[in-house]
Amino acid sequence: MQKALITNKARIESIDILRGLVMVIMALDHVRDYFHVSDDPLNLATTTPFLFFTRWITHFCAPIFVFLSGTSIYLQSLRKTKRVLQSFLIKRGLWLIFVEVVFISFAWTYNPSYNLIIFQVIWAIGISMVLLGLLIRLPFNFILIIGLAIVFGHNLLDIPESTPGFKAGFWWDLLHHGFFAFYPITQNHVLLILYPFLPWTGLMMLGYCTGLFFSPKYSVQQRRKILNRIGIGLILLFIAVRFINVYGNPEAWSTQKNALFTILSFINVHKYPPSLLYMCMTIGPAFLLLSLFERIQNPFTRTVRIYGRVAFFYYVIHLYLIHLISAVFFIAKGHSFQEGIHVGGGLPFYFLAANDGYSLFIVYVIWMSAVIALFPLCKWYDNYKTNHREKWWLAYL
Structure with a gap:
């Protein structure tokens, strides 16, 4: 028998605040990609602590974005039947994959020929939604077990991947191994895999299961206590397992030239996958x-909450804006549009010549300027969505 559905549609503001915060931070990484020419910012042989931090802090964005997507799906399950939710997740997941291929790939390249198709975080969220949609009718505990098995067990795949001469192949790259894995689609078109989906799907499943704590079954006080315990537990687990240096990350940490760089080595963990x-x-x-955000309400949280309420909308337009600014800077230095497409700063970062990079100070100025410039548009769109709940298509944006 279908359980009674909860009709209260009040949003959990702490989720919107955290999602908004990571969306703002995420833009920093994308500005750095387009405006700062350097070696790998996580390469301890060449980086500086400030450059390392600029890249490292953005590590929090994609996993929290994916995790909270799962949490939001659980909250939707409180007011939708499993049949309706399943249909929505599959359709929205396929829509997100389409958006990744058509709109996001173009935002990264500004190449109307679509010579490069990129599978990044929106693709990972899309395929994870499709898979979760297929599983959504299963018992809650079954989804939890699958999610835990994927998250805690997928690094076992590092063992065959680390063997000499290992070649992943397309499906293995798509599943787990791929990072900057190029596969030809036609003679002039290439697929670039950046986000193999398996671990992200497991993470979304655990985010879905965490949504239980945001249901009416738990008071705010109970929820905060549980969240604090799980958070501290995960941090302690990270420290303990990382210290052992045996499992959970393809690369081991090592002692560096000083204590600070040894700490950087310790926290330098694998993102792809x-x-x-x-x-x-x-x-x-x-x-x-x-x-923390359950009990903090101030101008800062009220501001970043807006970005969190329109996260997908913000994600799309911020890429177009940042790349547009990059193209303007590139052309202003005397380069042509065709140079931007064919030279670039390394795929997929077009419109950045090898010697045209800017300092990190400029990167931070452009980052904050872009985020602030987008706020009025995000606020308008949030108001539009709030006042037009009857428009079904808004659920896909």
Whole structure:
């Protein structure tokens, strides 16, 4: 018998605040991609602590974004039947994959020929939604077990991947191994895999299961206590397993030239795909922040909450804006549009010549300027969605 559905549609503001915060931070990484020419910012042989931090802090964005997508799906399940929710998840997941291919790939490249199709975080969320939609009618505990098995067990796949001469192949790259894995579609068109989906799907499943704590079964006080305990537990698990240096991350940490760089080595964990320790390091603090934001309301939280309420809309337009600014800077230096497409700063970061990079100070100025410039548009769209709940298509944007 179908359980009674909850009709209260009040949003959980702590979720919107945290989602908004990571969306704002995420833009920093994308501005750095387009405006700062450097070696890998996580390469301890060449980086600086400030450059390392600029990249490392953005590690929290994708996993929290995916995790909270799962949490939001659970909250939808409180007011939708499983049949309706299943249909919505499959359709929205396929829509997100389409958006990744058509709109996001173009936002990264500004190449109307679509020579490069990129599978990134929106693709990972889309396929994870489809898979969760297929499983959504299963018992809650079954989804929880699958999610835990994927998150805690997928690094076992590192063992065959680390063997000499290992070649992943398309399906293995799509599932787990791929990072900057290129596959030809036609003679002039290439698919670039950045986000293999398996670990992200497991993380979304655990986010879905965490949504239980945001249901009316738990008071705010109970929820905060649970979130704090899980958050601290995940951070301690990260420290303990990382210290052992045996499992949970493809690369081991090592002693560096000084204590600070040794710490940087310790927290430098694998994102593509997200390792168990990467997820513990990022989702642990996320639990603590969710608890913290339950009781903090100030101008800052009210501002970032707007970005969180329109996260997908913000994600799409911020890429177009940042790349547009990059193209303007590139052309202003005397380069042509065709140079931007064919030279670039390395796929997929077009419109950045090898010697045209800017300082991190400029990167931070452009980042904050872009985020502030987008706020009025995000606020308008949030008001539009709030006042037009009857428009079904808004649920897909």
